[in-house]
Each structure stands twice: as structure tokens, then as C-alpha cells.
Amino acid sequence: MFELQPGLYRRLIARLWKWTLAGILLLVLYIVAVSFNFLWLFGGMPSLKALENPQSYQASEIYTEDGVLLSKYYLENRTPIEISQVSPNVISALLATEDARFMKHSGIDARSIFRAVNGVLTGRSSSGGGSTLTQQVAKNLFETRTEKFRGFLGKIPYVRVLIDKTKEWILAVRLERNYTKQEILMMYLNTVSFGNNTFGIKTAAKTYFNKEPWQLNVEEAALLVGMLQNPSRFNPRLYEERSQVRRNVVLFQMRKYGFLTNEQFDLYKQKPIRLDFNIENQNTGRAAYFRSVIREDIQKWLDDYNEAHPEEELDLYTSGLKIRTTIDSRLQKYAEEAVYEHMREQQRKFYEHWRGRNPWVFKAKDGKFREIPGFIEQAARRTPRYIALKREYGDDEKAIWAEMRKPVKMKVFVYGGRRNEKDTIMSPLDSIKYYKRFLNVGFMSMDPRNGHVKAWVGGINFKYFKFDHVKQARRQPGSTFKPFVYLTAIDKNFLTPCDRVTDQPVRFEPYEDNNGPRPWVPNNSNNKWSYQPLSLRQALGRSINSVSAQLIKQAKSASVVEYAHKLGIESNLVANPTLCLGTSDVSVYEMVAAYCTFANAGYRVKPLTVLEIRDKNGNLLTNFFAENKLVINANTAYQMLYLMRGAVEDPDGTSQRLRTQYKLLEGGNEIAAKTGTTSSYSDGWFMGMTQNLVSGLWVGGDERSIHFRDMALGQGARVAMPAWGMYMQKVYADGSLKRSYPRVPFRKPDGFNLSLDCGGYAIDSSQRYIPPKVVESEEEEILN
Numbered sequence: 001m002f003e004l005q006p007g008l009y010r011r012l013i014a015r016l017w018k019w020t021l022a023g024i025l026l027l028v029l030y031i032v033a034v035s036f037n038f039l040w041l042f043g044g045m046p047s048l049k050a051l052e053n054p055q056s057y058q059a060s061e062i063y064t065e066d067g068v069l070l071s072k073y074y075l076e077n078r079t080p081i082e083i084s085q086v087s088p089n090v091i092s093a094l095l096a097t098e099d100a101r102f103m104k105h106s107g108i109d110a111r112s113i114f115r116a117v118n119g120v121l122t123g124r125s126s127s128g129g130g131s132t133l134t135q136q137v138a139k140n141l142f143e144t145r146t147e148k149f150r151g152f153l154g155k156i157p158y159v160r161v162l163i164d165k166t167k168e169w170i171l172a173v174r175l176e177r178n179y180t181k182q183e184i185l186m187m188y189l190n191t192v193s194f195g196n197n198t199f200g201i202k203t204a205a206k207t208y209f210n211k212e213p214w215q216l217n218v219e220e221a222a223l224l225v226g227m228l229q230n231p232s233r234f235n236p237r238l239y240e241e242r243s244q245v246r247r248n249v250v251l252f253q254m255r256k257y258g259f260l261t262n263e264q265f266d267l268y269k270q271k272p273i274r275l276d277f278n279i280e281n282q283n284t285g286r287a288a289y290f291r292s293v294i295r296e297d298i299q300k301w302l303d304d305y306n307e308a309h310p311e312e313e314l315d316l317y318t319s320g321l322k323i324r325t326t327i328d329s330r331l332q333k334y335a336e337e338a339v340y341e342h343m344r345e346q347q348r349k350f351y352e353h354w355r356g357r358n359p360w361v362f363k364a365k366d367g368k369f370r371e372i373p374g375f376i377e378q379a380a381r382r383t384p385r386y387i388a389l390k391r392e393y394g395d396d397e398k399a400i401w402a403e404m405r406k407p408v409k410m411k412v413f414v415y416g417g418r419r420n421e422k423d424t425i426m427s428p429l430d431s432i433k434y435y436k437r438f439l440n441v442g443f444m445s446m447d448p449r450n451g452h453v454k455a456w457v458g459g460i461n462f463k464y465f466k467f468d469h470v471k472q473a474r475r476q477p478g479s480t481f482k483p484f485v486y487l488t489a490i491d492k493n494f495l496t497p498c499d500r501v502t503d504q505p506v507r508f509e510p511y512e513d514n515n516g517p518r519p520w521v522p523n524n525s526n527n528k529w530s531y532q533p534l535s536l537r538q539a540l541g542r543s544i545n546s547v548s549a550q551l552i553k554q555a556k557s558a559s560v561v562e563y564a565h566k567l568g569i570e571s572n573l574v575a576n577p578t579l580c581l582g583t584s585d586v587s588v589y590e591m592v593a594a595y596c597t598f599a600n601a602g603y604r605v606k607p608l609t610v611l612e613i614r615d616k617n618g619n620l621l622t623n624f625f626a627e628n629k630l631v632i633n634a635n636t637a638y639q640m641l642y643l644m645r646g647a648v649e650d651p652d653g654t655s656q657r658l659r660t661q662y663k664l665l666e667g668g669n670e671i672a673a674k675t676g677t678t679s680s681y682s683d684g685w686f687m688g689m690t691q692n693l694v695s696g697l698w699v700g701g702d703e704r705s706i707h708f709r710d711m712a713l714g715q716g717a718r719v720a721m722p723a724w725g726m727y728m729q730k731v732y733a734d735g736s737l738k739r740s741y742p743r744v745p746f747r748k749p750d751g752f753n754l755s756l757d758c759g760g761y762a763i764d765s766s767q768r769y770i771p772p773k774v775v776e777s778e779e780e781e782i783l784n
Helices: 010-036 048-052 088-098 110-122 133-142 157-178 181-191 201-209 218-227 240-256 262-268 288-308 329-353 375-381 384-393 397-404 428-436 478-493 536-542 545-555 557-567 577-581 588-599 634-649 721-733 778-783
Strands: 060-063 069-073 322-325 361-363 369-371 408-413 421-426 439-446 453-457 500-502 508-513 516-520 533-535 603-605 610-614 620-623 628-630 672-677 683-689 694-701
Touching: 069 288, 088 133, 088 181, 088 218, 088 240, 133 157, 133 181, 157 181, 181 201, 201 218, 218 240, 218 262, 240 262, 288 322, 288 453, 288 610, 288 620, 329 439, 329 453, 329 694, 329 721, 375 384, 375 428, 384 397, 397 428, 408 428, 421 428, 439 588, 439 721, 478 536, 478 545, 478 557, 478 577, 478 588, 478 634, 478 672, 478 683, 500 536, 500 545, 533 536, 536 545, 536 634, 545 557, 545 577, 557 577, 557 588, 588 603, 588 634, 588 683, 588 694, 634 672, 683 721, 694 721
Parallel strands: 060 322
Antiparallel strands: 060 069, 322 610, 361 369, 408 421, 439 453, 439 694, 500 533, 508 516, 603 628, 610 620, 672 683, 683 694
């Protein structure tokens, strides 16, 4: 111990030393008490394990098979990246604005603290904050200011602030010991919020500028860093002038600390803000319907995984999983483009067809279509808006309908508008009328060799029409179901594609249906019979109902049900004679899977949508494989392909435009196809097969009462087939896909020696394509 020299201030100096040492001791004790939550007064601290493995909500990413990011599942839209993936402009702007001494301090910067205290005491809040970047990382990552880490003293307002700050100081020092400066920088940039549910620099660069973070220039980096002070206040979409001023403050700081020259500062501060804003959410990106449907399958797998591994529970929205799907980004793009182009055209035809009338109709006894009374009112009663008003107004129907008829501002879906939507003023009741006029679609494309689903379009717009029409919807398939009838007849009755059946009336004895027992004589689509003997290929190519009826009468409807289920149809099928015309509801998903059996030499392969799931560090958690099973003879499968080739190759085939107009048979290509149309034209179908790609689609109104009124517009060859034709044209035009999906004939099984030269085809002029007139969309009339 040293002794103070005698003098006038000896006692004062001694007291100062005692107070200082006591203060230091108390500070140490206070820090220790906070660290160990003495008597549970201060609240807990993150564990050492948590410090070594800091957790933050990380979006799970969905990729295509060819490695393209489709979208994400998230609560907070965040994708972590490395410092090498960030533009130096971002680092410079961040250090200059938030923590210029970051590279010099060890987590706590005394200068910053004194500057902040001085600012509070003098009222100069612009002098800067006292938190270092490391302290902000501690606050963001470990949620030190939440109830999770709140103790008894934390309930006292001013004491709570001091305790929170102390914890952040302690964590900051620990972080500096465990991580490099570059790692801490990236912890910060990967966790901070940029508003609009955008977290981390990668997501922010994509959202505000449609760029990767390494592509950000000086003024863009300054804008994003400026937003960090208050993302809502400095949102450049809402407050451009305010955010530009804040950006220039960041540029000034960059000049102050030597990151910019005076000339550069003068240049950049004059530049206007140029955004390319596109907020990511579940409504945007490719394959939105697909992502929505497979989410349930992934969640089911996660539930099983978490049950088996409780120590490392994974969450679809926060664990940063990497999910690789079977979708091909190019095929998905072409499917969406073809479907959009086709459905836009069909919608124009539909508006013109029903101009001046409402399309929700029923067929009266006189054969004419009449409007369904009270249709819109009944639809309105099922809406959330009506249900909410019912709770508010009770039995006061007058008040409820007054609200339903009150015009309000809203966005609605339109074809061709900016991002396919338009601002308008419309009542909730009118919006129901507006949306009921839309036709919808379900399209799926699958590789029959391995079951990989390559493209999936579940509707015309996921944001406004959430219901998926590929797997969730079930509709009558019409004549696209006939191949299962023909298959049963060939396999059970030993018929061949060239065997002939006369096109003539066939009568079924009374059978039980929803209306009780009744006899049935099916008509052809033109309500006529030719009384000519037709080969099975001719009959299926022309889609002759009477032949299909005769075949199911021979093979029995129960056998047809058995074969359909064997090939992959999972829906309940009613075993009565009308099944030969496709009267039982099925999904596009099932139909494509079943048709793949024909192209896959008799092997049924279950559709596969997800290939593998990895954790956020890239470690493989699981992978998935398709299930194959031989269900019909390869020779029989090839005969079915030959039968359905007639629809495209023969002059009177229902799909011969694929050969004449779309030129899809060039280069030795072979296509097997089938169209389908249901009664009243409520459903239009098309199924198309090549050796390596099988696709199918359905088109119709969400309500079965909404449809075209005649065969010329409502048949599957018109409302569905053109989308398939456009899709395949795009596929064949892409040189990068030629190896996987070349123009080739169907593979004939080894030893196949059956003669398939049926002959005898005549041109049927009724099959010639005459484009209907198209006028301006009624959609615009409704909105204006």
C-alpha cells in the first residue's frame, strides 16, 4: 500500500480514491450480479451455447431442380449471406453512419457513450447514439429487451433501461471475443429490418432494387443504410423526399470519414432515388400454387422428423431449410406464359359470348340456358364480408345488404394491368359478380420416366384466386376418361386398336343414379350416328360416345373403375354406364399421373414434387424418390399410345391442329392426346403425351353453372388444347431442353409385332378450326 503525502488536500484525495475504488467494486459486483441474475432480480442472459450459435429467424428457401430460387416460407423474410457477397459500398456506408470506430473498439466504445450522454444532457440528439454495432447485434440476435430475459427490477422503467444496456455491453464484449469483426458485421447486416417485412441486406437489395447485394452502388447502399434508423419513417416508397434527405446524411458521413471525396459527394447527393420495388411474399414468384400445395407435405414430414429428433426441432418458417423440388424453372416459366396467354384470350371470348347477360345459368327443359335466380346473393352469403356483417347487424338484412352495396376502394385482378391488378371503386356485391365471370385453369406437366412434376399452374392468379385447380379441385373429365374404358376393353376382351365397332345407338337397362332407376341411350356430340364400323383408333380419335358406351357395356363399369384406380386415379368413381363419358370427378393431378403410365411402358409412377430437404448449413436431412409399379403390360401401354395418336395424326382427329397449326409432329415427333368436354360445356380438358413429357389441363368456371353455351367455344379442343400447344412450342424452341425433351417417337416395346395399320381415315370438315370473333374485353367495361 502507498501512503498519501501530508497536505491540505490529503483527506479529499483519500476520499476520492475510496469512492473510486468503491465505485469500481460496485460496478464489478453489479456486472457480476447482472451476468448471473443475482436473486432473480435482473433476468436471465443467453447461454454460452446460444452465444456460440446465435439464432435468428431464417426463411426456408424453395429451389427448382435446376437450382433456381422459387420463393421462401418465412415469418421474417431473411436470407443470410457472407461478407464477400456484399458490396463494399454497403460496408462503408454502415461504418460511417452507425459506428465509425467499429474496427478500433472491443464491443463498447467509451467515446460513443460519453457523446450520447452529452447529447442527452445538452439536448443535441443528433450528436449520435451510444450503441456500437456489436451492441446492436446483441440486441437483435438475443432479444435482451423482451420479457424472456426480464427480471424483477426490469419492471421499473428507468432501471429497466440501465439493465438492458448492461446486458448488451456484456454480450457485446463476449461477441467480440468469439467472432471476428467481419462476422459481427454480417450478423448485423443479416438481421436488421428494412421495413416491408424485409430483413437482412440480401432481401433488402432484392426488394428495393431487384439486385443482389454485391451489385448495390453508392447511392443505393446509402439509402438502405439510412433506412436503418427508422425503416417506417424513411420508407422511400412512401416518403421519397424524406428518405432522400436521410440518404444524403449518410453520404455526408461517408465523406466525413474518407469513404467519398468532395466531388463524389456532390455528385451522388444530386441523384434522384430510383427504385425497382417488388416485395416478396407468398403471392409472388413462380409456381405459387405449387408452393402452397407442397407446404402441407413438407410440414407433415417436419412433424415426423421433430417427433424423432426433439433435441433439434425444425420449423418451416424460421429454420432456414433448403428445399429442392422437381420443378424445372424453364418449363414452369413456359407453362405460366402459355396458360396466361391462352386464358386471357379465352376470357375475351367469354366476355363477348355473354355480353349483356350474366353467365350463371341452368339448362331449362326447352333446351335454352336461363339465369339462376338469386345466384349472386347466395354466393354473397358465403363470403367473410357477409358473415362479419351478419354478426354486426344480426337479423337486420336491410342494413347488411346496404353495406354489401356500398362502393369502396379496392384492387381487382385484370389481365394486362400493372402486375395484373387495377385500382377501382366497387361494392362487395359487384366484386362478387366481377370475379364470378372469370374462367379458371389447372395445368400440370410431369416426366413419366421418374415421376418428377416439372410445371404446375393451379389457377390464373394466386393472389386473387387462391384455390388450386391441379390437386385440390375435382371436376368431371369428360372424354379424357375414355382411354381407361378402351384400356379395359383391350386388356380384358383382347381387342386391338384396329378392331372395329359400329357407331350406332346403344341402350342401357335402367340403373340407379341420383334420380332413381332409369334407362340410358348416350348421344354423340353431334346427336347423330354414322352407322359405320370404326376402328378403335378412329373412334377414340374422333371421341365417338356410342363406341365408348359399347365398350363399357362389354367390359363392365366395375372393371373400368378397377383399371382407372390401378393407373393412379384415387378419387371415388361411381361404377355406372355414364362413367364411359367421364361423369365422376377427378383432379388434373390424378389424370396426368394416370396418363404417364401409358408413356412409361405400363409402369405407374406416383408424382414426385420434392427431391431433398437440407438444413440451413447445407446438411442433407432427407431425400425422396418416386414409387414405380408395373400395372399394365408394355404392349398394351403402347397400343394405347397408338390409339391416342389418332387424335393428332388422323385428319379427323379432335387434336389434329397440333399437327397442322402448331407443327408439333415435325422432326419425327409423336404425340398421343385426348380432349374432353362435359355436358353443358362446364369443363374443357386436354391431355397431351410425348415420350418424355406428359401434361394435362382443365379449363372452366369455378362454379359449374358458369360456362360457354355451345360446342364451338366450349369444347376441350378450343378452351384447353391451345395452351398445351403453345407450351410445347416453347419447350421445343428452348435449345437447353433439347436433350431432356427432344422430338422423338414413342418407344416400341421389344418384340412388339402387332400390326397397327388400321387405315380408312376420312376428313371430317366439322373438325376444321374457325376462330371465333374477339372484341374488347368486357372486363374493362365492368371496371370503368
